[in-house]
Amino acid sequence: MTASNPLPTETYTAEPPVIDPAAYRAVMGGFATGVTVITLGSTNGFRLGVTASSFNTVSLDPPLILWSLALKAPSLAAFRSHDLFAVSVLANHQKDIALQFARPAEDKFAGIDMIEGANGLPLIKGALAHIECRTVARYAGGDHEIMLGQVVSLRRDDYAPLVFQGGKFHGLAEV
Numbered sequence: 366m367t368a369s370n371p372l373p374t375e376t377y378t379a380e381p382p383v384i385d386p387a388a389y390r391a392v393m394g395g396f397a398t399g400v401t402v403i404t405l406g407s408t409n410g411f412r413l414g415v416t417a418s419s420f421n422t423v424s425l426d427p428p429l430i431l432w433s434l435a436l437k438a439p440s441l442a443a444f445r446s447h448d449l450f451a452v453s454v455l456a457n458h459q460k461d462i463a464l465q466f467a468r469p470a471e472d473k474f475a476g477i478d479m480i481e482g483a484n485g486l487p488l489i490k491g492a493l494a495h496i497e498c499r500t501v502a503r504y505a506g507g508d509h510e511i512m513l514g515q516v517v518s519l520r521r522d523d524y525a526p527l528v529f530q531g532g533k534f535h536g537l538a539e540v
């Protein structure tokens with residue numbers, strides 16, 4: 366671990382330059398990401414999942430990842446009260462799964478093949494990676510909450526990734 370961070374946790378001001386929300390969305394939509402489904406609970410008991418493209422790696426030592434969840438998301442309370450969660454990194458044949466976990470539904474898991482992770486967490490079968498984590502910090506991030514997770518278990522398969530850019534799903538092409 367390195368020395369403590371000298372930066373304040375939030376450096377933006379109450380009166381930043383005015384950024385038009387539509388321009389913000391259009392510009393940020395140009396940034397391509399992978400697509401994940403983040404789940405908590407157990408395979409046969411209480412469980413929930415959300416589609417998230419805000420996932421990213423943070424630190425190798427210790428192994429830390431982050432993602433962020435909208436404050437208005439119905440699942441926020443559960444992610445605040447459950448420390449263990451799993452990230453299924455979706456493969457390029459799993460667009461329908463991304464859409465299913467992005468819509469509110471009585472049972473978002475209906476019709477989706479799940480497997481159980483090393484820590485009992487529900488994982489999406491056929492994903493290109495499974496990363497099980499323990500939330501070690503939660504930060505305010507405007508209209509989202511940022512979750513920092515320490516990786517406790519991980520594995521990957523040899524699938525191509527699902528990519529999200531410009532509000533659409535894509536495959537990956539080598540350049």
Ligand SMILES: Cc1cc2nc3c(=O)[nH]c(=O)nc-3n(C[C@H](O)[C@H](O)[C@H](O)COP(=O)(O)O)c2cc1C
Pocket residue numbers: 400413414415416417418419420433434435438439440441463464466467468469529
């Ligand atoms: C490709 C894609 C990526 C998304 N990424 C995020 C994200 O990173 N954070 C977030 O809060 N919502 C994200 N969403 C929206 C949530 O998946 C959606 O609001 C979902 O309904 C939240 O689950 P809940 O209603 O069970 O709380 C994304 C949606 C899509 C289609």
